[in-house]
Amino acid sequence: MVATGERMPGAGAALAVSTVIFALRPDEDGRATLWTPLVRRIREPQQDLWALPGGWLPLDEELVSAAARTLGETTGLAPTYLEQLYTFGELGRSPGRRVVSVVYWALVQSAEAERAAVGENVRWFAADALPALAFDHNRIVDYALWRLRTKVEYSRIAHAFLGDTFTLAELREVHEAVLQRSLDPANFRRTIESSGNVVATGEVLSGSPHRPPRLYRYDSSIDLADRGPLGPESVAAASVPTRTGARP
Amino acid sequence: MVATGERMPGAGAALAVSTVIFALRPDEDGRATLWTPLVRRIREPQQDLWALPGGWLPLDEELVSAAARTLGETTGLAPTYLEQLYTFGELGRSPGRRVVSVVYWALVQSAEAERAAVGENVRWFAADALPALAFDHNRIVDYALWRLRTKVEYSRIAHAFLGDTFTLAELREVHEAVLQRSLDPANFRRTIESSGNVVATGEVLSGSPHRPPRLYRYDSSIDLADRGPLGPESVAAASVPTRTGARP
DNA sequence: GCAAAAGTGTTCTCCTTACACCCATGT
DNA sequence: ACATGGGTGTAAGGAGAACACTTTTGC
Structure with missing residues (x-):
């Protein structure tokens, strides 16, 4: 097996999973626009800034599952679409510590978005007019928005x-x-x-x-043929540890 | 700062960076086809199987730089194109240990590919007819191939x-x-x-x-507008630690 | 009947495809 | 001169944009 000594290779950076969530909600004029739920950071670094829902990756959990779970735990939402977006690992993106974030993006139905948890630490924002977020999360949302907009034109x-x-x-x-x-x-x-x-x-x-x-x-008989040879990403098949989402 | 105790959050999985490299070389009929260089694994697990060039991510190195460096150290190649492909983190993909691999894909010029290091532990393979590789690397190459083929049609x-x-x-x-x-x-x-x-x-x-x-x-004045708001990936701007590539 | 959205038909343009044809070079 | 790939011309077919027009409901 592998030695578990103090110089365990590859064990340097911290691995996090975050998700950009999009839903359609009416804006002040009643027109449907893109909104995204954010969570308030309740500890340092970047305490009190708004950030993407996410968390550290547990050793025994799939990446998609971690995305779906942290998303559900913080916002109470269950997405209808969930796909890996990009992995952000720049040296300076988190103060004090090297953090590599595997970021997913999710779509939720409007009905689902209505009954989502909102409160002091969870709030919806218009995706095109976000405040200054924690870390590099503004850049991440911008990229997710771009992916959504380009992908809508050629997929379903x-x-x-x-x-x-x-x-x-x-x-x-x-x-x-x-x-x-x-x-x-x-x-x-x-x-x-x-x-x-x-x-x-x-x-x-x-x-x-x-x-x-x-x-x-x-027509569910036609698949998206979207990720090519990787096939569709499945949350259900991934193993989820003991603690499940906040909602029963 | 952050406590460095034994329960450091996010420090579970090992983080690796690998790269799928493509170059055009003539096949036995003289027609140009896609080839990819692979390296032989010289230690367990999966010893002696062919695998993608890569390595563990050092704490102080950018993801792209790690891809470019490990690629250069093992194959001696310098790519003209390098882009993040996908992050693979399935629980069972490496025996005994949780490994999350941030995978890049690279293109190299034919001239560069000619003078590349080949030997007992580095060899070129026709990208469409690979042997059984280590870990999930066959699946990764297939996905990179799919990305290359779809991307050639709409980008430069x-x-x-x-x-x-x-x-x-x-x-x-x-x-x-x-x-x-x-x-x-x-x-x-x-x-x-x-x-x-x-x-x-x-x-x-x-x-x-x-x-x-x-x-x-x-026309270098036109950018690829490829990664959207992320802009072009730059290897040069990323910091590289002391040990540099094998070639001067 | 009238307003307004659902749904159909028609035309125009642009882009891609197929393929006939001319051009310029080394031998 | 001639073979061969480089390069231009042109017409057919298909997809998308623009917009006139018909259909179906609630009031």
Whole structure:
């Protein structure tokens, strides 16, 4: 086996896992925009500054699981999408100690975001107008935002913001909120329908003051083919230690 | 500062940095194909198996620098392109110990690849026909290959395989080797020229038995806009500890 | 009936593809 | 001169943008 002496190789830097979370919520004008929940640091360094949810990586936990767990423990959220973003390890990013952070990014549904824990130490911020955050977390959120916006255009992650059935107007609203521009409803419909990613349920959504729109559902038989040979990231398959999320 | 007691948080897993290196070399039929240099493991675990060049992350070294340094120490190569690929941290990926590997991928010029160190413990392999490697390194190379192939289509990384001046036929040969299909010379020319990424030097390359082709050069004023808000990764700016690469 | 959103049809442009054809060099 | 790759021209097909138009509901 490996010697466990004081000069254990590779044991230098501290390994943390953090997550950038995005959800769509109405802004003051009622338009859907991107928001992200942050947690207040309750100890040094950078005490009282807002920061990404995260924590140290336990020896016996998968990276994704640690991301999902710390995210759930601090914000009470359960994401519908979770993917590794980047690993930040610059020498000066944390004062006093070398910290390498494996950062994930997550999408949560609007309904889920509504019932999330908020309080003195957890708060939602408009993703495009953040205050000065702890460490290099502003840079990290900016990068996550960029990834989200570029990825929405060529993959189907926008669906992760919605429930299992949705109207094309709702899906379009998601795209418009993420891309920050309006899209032609007619062309959007054709683009989505011809992509084959979504199937009509046959039902319509009544109750609106206008013509009732059709409801659609993902075609789950088509995978995202997104991470290539790595396949989809699975939180469920990863082992989680004794302490589970804060919510029952 | 931070207590250095036995329960130092985040100090569990060992942190390694590895790199997948690609270069173009002629295969047995003389066609340019992708090759990757691997190093033989000279100690347990997985002794004698071929593996990616890499090493433990020193406390005082940037992640990119560690990738560039270990790559240079083992293979003698200096890459023209180096980018973070993914961080692998699955629980079972290294027997006996939790190892988290931040993996980079690199491109080197063909000329550089020719004069690289080869020997008993360093050897080039065709990237599409690797033997069984140590740990999860087959999966890592497959993922790097996928990233290279998808990225060649929308960015200008193909240039990293070539010198500062090149003909469009050479650039096309790179694309064809990476994408594994032939491209129409006429359309390829127009696509590249209209992209504005390359400028004609005004010179031509004589010596061929046919019409001498024009020489081109990168337009270095245009950046790749590749990592978004993170900007280009810079090896030079990163601090490197005392021991430098094997080559002077 | 009227307003407003859902959904369809049509046209225009641009980009990619396929391929015919001319150009310039070494032998 | 001629073979061969370098380089230009051109027409067809497809995807996306713009926008007119029809459909369906609540009031």
